[in-house]
Amino acid sequence: MQLYQYPKSNALFDRAAKVIPAGVPGHLGPAAGCFIPVSAYPIFCETAKGAHFWDVDGNRFIDYMCAYGPNILGYNHPEVDAAARAQMEKSNCTTVPSPLMIELAELLVDTVDSADWAMFAKNGGDVTNLAMLTARAATGRKKIIKFKGGYHGILPWMLDAGYPGVLLEDVENTITIPFNSIELFKRVLEEYRGDIAGVISTPYDHQAFYENHLPEPGFWNDVRQLCTANGIVLILDDVRCGFRLDVRGSDHYYGFRADLICFCKALANGYNISALCGDASLRPSISSVFATGSYWLSAVPIAAAIRCIEIMREINAPEVMKKTGEKFAEGLTEAARQHGFEFRVTGEKAMPFLTLGDDDSSVLLQEWVAEMVMRGVFLANHHNHFMNCAMGEEDLVYTFEAAHEAFEAVRKRHPEMYR
Amino acid sequence: MNEAVKAAINLHALLRNMEDLCQLDEASANAIRGHEAAIRFSVPGIDRLVLTFHDGQCSARRGENIPCDMNLRFSSPEHLNLMVAGEKNPLPTKGFRHIGFLKKTFTFLAGQLESYLKPDRERIKKEQGFLEKSTILTAYTAFFAVPEISRYDETGQRIAGKMEEGIVNVTVGDDFGLHLIAEKGSLRAAKGRNANARAAMMFDSFETAFGLLNGDLDSYTCIGKGNIAMRGRIPMIDSLDKLLGMVPRFLS
Numbered sequence: 001m002q003l004y005q006y007p008k009s010n011a012l013f014d015r016a017a018k019v020i021p022a023g024v025p026g027h028l029g030p031a032a033g034c035f036i037p038v039s040a041y042p043i044f045c046e047t048a049k050g051a052h053f054w055d056v057d058g059n060r061f062i063d064y065m066c067a068y069g070p071n072i073l074g075y076n077h078p079e080v081d082a083a084a085r086a087q088m089e090k091s092n093c094t095t096v097p098s099p100l101m102i103e104l105a106e107l108l109v110d111t112v113d114s115a116d117w118a119m120f121a122k123n124g125g126d127v128t129n130l131a132m133l134t135a136r137a138a139t140g141r142k143k144i145i146k147f148k149g150g151y152h153g154i155l156p157w158m159l160d161a162g163y164p165g166v167l168l169e170d171v172e173n174t175i176t177i178p179f180n181s182i183e184l185f186k187r188v189l190e191e192y193r194g195d196i197a198g199v200i201s202t203p204y205d206h207q208a209f210y211e212n213h214l215p216e217p218g219f220w221n222d223v224r225q226l227c228t229a230n231g232i233v234l235i236l237d238d239v240r241c242g243f244r245l246d247v248r249g250s251d252h253y254y255g256f257r258a259d260l261i262c263f264c265k266a267l268a269n270g271y272n273i274s275a276l277c278g279d280a281s282l283r284p285s286i287s288s289v290f291a292t293g294s295y296w297l298s299a300v301p302i303a304a305a306i307r308c309i310e311i312m313r314e315i316n317a318p319e320v321m322k323k324t325g326e327k328f329a330e331g332l333t334e335a336a337r338q339h340g341f342e343f344r345v346t347g348e349k350a351m352p353f354l355t356l357g358d359d360d361s362s363v364l365l366q367e368w369v370a371e372m373v374m375r376g377v378f379l380a381n382h383h384n385h386f387m388n389c390a391m392g393e394e395d396l397v398y399t400f401e402a403a404h405e406a407f408e409a410v411r412k413r414h415p416e417m418y419r
Numbered sequence: 420m421n422e423a424v425k426a427a428i429n430l431h432a433l434l435r436n437m438e439d440l441c442q443l444d445e446a447s448a449n450a451i452r453g454h455e456a457a458i459r460f461s462v463p464g465i466d467r468l469v470l471t472f473h474d475g476q477c478s479a480r481r482g483e484n485i486p487c488d489m490n491l492r493f494s495s496p497e498h499l500n501l502m503v504a505g506e507k508n509p510l511p512t513k514g515f516r517h518i519g520f521l522k523k524t525f526t527f528l529a530g531q532l533e534s535y536l537k538p539d540r541e542r543i544k545k546e547q548g549f550l551e552k553s554t555i556l557t558a559y560t561a562f563f564a565v566p567e568i569s570r571y572d573e574t575g576q577r578i579a580g581k582m583e584e585g586i587v588n589v590t591v592g593d594d595f596g597l598h599l600i601a602e603k604g605s606l607r608a609a610k611g612r613n614a615n616a617r618a619a620m621m622f623d624s625f626e627t628a629f630g631l632l633n634g635d636l637d638s639y640t641c642i643g644k645g646n647i648a649m650r651g652r653i654p655m656i657d658s659l660d661k662l663l664g665m666v667p668r669f670l671s
Contacts (some may be wrong), residue, residue: 013643022639031642034653038645162578162661180609209654382653395483 001405008056009043015022027068035380038208038371047073050390053378058278061378062395066386069265071255072321073311074390080269080307086301098299104306108277110361111309113252114236114261115277116310119286120295124239124264125153127276128200130291131260132157133232134278135198138285143192145199145232147179149207152237154346168400179205180213189230198233199223201249203241204348209362212347220256227259233282239264239274243388244321245351249277249310264310271304310391318350321387322398325349328387331400339407341368353384364410370397373407423464424571425669428498429503430460431481432470432564433532433670436556437470440532441477443552447531450524456517459487459510462499465571468636472520482507489514489521510553536560538633554629555595559610562589564669565662566606575662582605582658585617587651591628594667599659606662618651620659634667 013030017023024043025251026045027033035041043057053058066072091098105118121127132144144157152158156170174188175192177184179201189196199225236258238250243266246253251261259282264274272295278286291397311317327350331343335345341364342357362381369381377399379385401403441447457471467538468484471478493499493510494664501507511518535541538553569579582601590596596612622628628647630636638660 017640017643022637023643024641029643031639034649036650036653037648039642043643132574160581160666161574164661164664168574168577185566207650217467304466363651364651366650 001375001402004376006042006055006057012056013043017301018277034380036366037370039414040045040235040374050074051388052393056058059376059380061376062399063378064385065196065378065380066388067270069386070270071388072243072317073269073308074264074388075270077269079311082305082389083307084271084300084304084350087300092300093295093298097297098302100299100306101297101304104302105329107306107309108275111247111313112261113248113276114279116280117283119276119291120302121276122272122293124262124274125155125158125324126293127157127262127264127274128152128237130289131200131262132198132258133200133289133291134260134282134286135235138233138282139197139231141197142173143175143195144197145175145177145210146175146186147205149205149210150202150237151207180216181220182219184221186226196230196232198235199227200235200237201239203245206240206347206351206353206384211344212353212384215254220254224256226301233259235260236383237262241351242266244318245348246318267308268301268305269308271307273299273301304396315389317389319351322389324391325352327396328352328399331396332403333401335403336407339404339411342405347384347393350387351384354372354379364414365394365409367413371409372402375402377402422496422500423480424568426462426499427567428564428669429466429499429637430462430465431567434460434468434470434559435479435563436532436559437528439477439556440528441560443555444531447528448475450527451475454520454524456489456520457487457491458491458517458521459485460491460498460499462493463514466498471616484533502552513548518571521575532556550629551625554591554625554632558597558630560670561663561666562599564666565659566608567664568662569606573667575665578661579606580659583652583654585652586613586615587655588612588616589620589621590619596641602656604644618653619649619651620656621648622646628632636652639644
């Protein structure tokens, strides 16, 4: 395979860096996106369709990051886009909202097991924050428990002291404990009895940079029971997993019922909307929380979300992605084995996290991922991947061919592995 | 301002630099030639520093039982910080015969060090090798300050406590390197690159390192442009970057 080069992307980055701090800030940029080495990666996209995007240099990529989750049905999905365009012809951001928001709320209540109501915002962090405020409003308590490595957005309470701009005081009411440790969870409940407003967690431990962990048997059942017994609001941050594991919510998938559940990413196949759904008992509390934003009730993303959810239900999207993810994991594991590498896939099949054995520093993985990207398969060396419903058999075949070449390239660079 | 953190940095990052200054700067090397002195800096609550001037070289050592022939006692961390700012004098309790060395030679060295750490931009353009020396001394100051922040500052302790264990190399091309060792929630800095590093932060040139350390450039843009490369365990570099970002608030 011809290795990709990126002269136009690089020229555009130089231009961007003059007027935009960091050039491309945030997780889509080369620094936070862990483009290692940066020369292996495209920086700007020209077009996208289905499972692919094309960069400004004309290189095509099979995109296993899916914009970090929003692409679930395929980029530029014709039916979702048509619904958005049709609404754009009518209205978008207006002084009073479109009744379409009622339709989306009804659809979410009908689809999501733990939803008795729905509120809308823009980003995942909007709704995780709204959930925290709701938990405090409902309980009159201060503290929030979260699990180590859990990412819930960029507001100070969700981060940690030491992030530039975040103070110790910002996180003094956040208690962080390891995922899957029910005994420690019990101890914290005891230590802070009467002070804990809520527990926020992703459905499983899918933190970046570390192998992912599924919930231990009984973990969620125990957490649910303890929250109920102690009057604590159980918040499920389903921003990343939502609709990829189960259209009824990842709490349903793991056999429990959250009090509040946060959605974003896959909700509208790339249109900018997030949603907080919850139990009827919390309706008075969330109604009292001051929550609003300039674009929170814009109608175009709402129209896209409605069509996206309908299609995900029609095709049983989670099952489609699970099967693709299984083939993805099996094919890469076999390719690695043939080249003498141990390949590990952790997390859920629709959202696999990849590591290599005998790679304490992650350098082998970084090199292999870079080789894959330069061959048109966009992977991440630090983050879980995302399957989408547009990925086809030919994409997997191409991915495995690239994997063979990439593993061989890494092996040649590390003669110590020929032992 | 946490005076203890600032004092620890002043001792073990800033004044520690005398060791390298006397190697890199010819005028400083000439100034100490023929002088034999071991000066201890004693600050309550902070590990002591001994600067030993011997045989035309300076060495910096940290610890309690290091021999010295001059003891400079400070009544508090703030007292040391005021001395570094030129607003107070130390209290010598031993080795009065070295007062002349302290007043003349050491003051000269401090001025030389300041000229590298607060570089005159015109001098950078005119004087060959100045940018490299300035960058090396600034890098030592910044990266040797990191363990002090991880040791004495509450937020620093929190970051270091969560940092993965292992070694991070920091290099400038093939010409310069230092490394930090994270172990059991604390950090140590050491000169030179380490063959067993789990992570690396690599500057492509002294110009890039100078720009970053002096606040002219930001690391995110440099990474995007390929002027800084990261490799290995990125969470370690992320922790180091957070600690490094706290250094300027303690260095006046």
